Amino acid sequence: MVSNTEQHNIYTDGNYKEKNPTWHIEDSPWKANHVLSILKRNNLQPKSICEVGCGAGEILIQLYNQMPEYVQFYGYEISPQGFELCKNRENNRVKFYLKDLVLDNEAFFDVLLVIDVFEHVEDYLGFLKKINTKSKYKIFHIPLDLSLQRVLRINSILTAREQLGHLHYFTKETALAALEDTGYKIIDYFYTATNIDLHEKLAQTKFMNIIRKISFKFNQDLTARILGGYSLMVLTE
Structure with missing residues (x-):
């Protein structure tokens, strides 16, 4: 995960690792595919990609396996427990750092990945x-x-707060507004079907996902706003 001086300490004291022992590594191929999709949609061919709050590092490993050999990958993680999961996975094109990216004055990359991160940061506007x-x-x-x-x-929002460490909660509109308010230019965005693609275990979830799929074909924004179960992938400058 990622931090600055105001960040909640659950990522450095082991609490987050205790509640999420895999650091969501199982979701990484799905997330990496969406990263590749938005790069392709916008004809971007970066030579360097960095992920802030890289956790176990699996998203970068997935990208490494699918992108050209000239692309270099860098992961920054402030949690010692998260860094333990990624540090031994380095190779000649993938490097990991137990370091706060915000404090690295020399760091600059073609593309920065901020994947499920700023909802965890206390001063998320300052961080952005x-x-x-x-x-x-x-x-x-x-x-x-x-x-x-x-x-x-x-209770589902409170669970996200307790289990996942989410401190801030967004709709599409407030998420995009937060980016624009902190100086970002929105280039492209699309919904990702988090519940449908990743959480299909319970009978109740399966029923809701059927409704989501049908409703989403008619009105994406309304479906996300009423039924939930979606995230937003955004490309900015």
């Missing part, structure tokens, strides 16, 4: 302003925790 100088392009993946269904079932 600081990382804006670290790359030409930025790719964000943002959970859309605010929906009518989740507000009515408030």
Whole structure:
């Protein structure tokens, strides 16, 4: 995960690792494919890609396996427990650092990945302003925790806070506004079907996902706003 001086300490004291022992490594191929998709949609061919809050590092490993040999990858992680999961996976094109990217004055990359990160950061607006100088392009993946269904079932939001460490909750509109307010230019974005693609275990979830799929074909924004279960992939400058 990622930090600055105001960040909650659950990522450095082992609490997050205790609650999420895999550091969500199982979701990384899915996330990496969406990163590749938004790069391809916008004809971007970066030579350097950095991920802030890289966790176990699996997203970068997935990209390494699928992108040209000239691309170099860098992962920054402030959690010692997260760094333990990624440090032995380095190779000649993938490097990991137990370091706060915000404090690395020399760091600059073609693309910065901010995948399910800033909802965890206490001063997320300050954090967004600081990382804006670290790359030409930025790719964000943002959970859309605010929906009518989740507000009515408030325990699901509280679970995200307790289990996942989410401190801030967004709709598509507020997520994009936060980026624009902190100096980013929105180039492209699309929804990702988090619940449908990754959480298909319970019978109740399966039923809701059928409704989501049908509704999404008619109105994407309304489906995300009412039924939830989606995240947002955003490309910015």
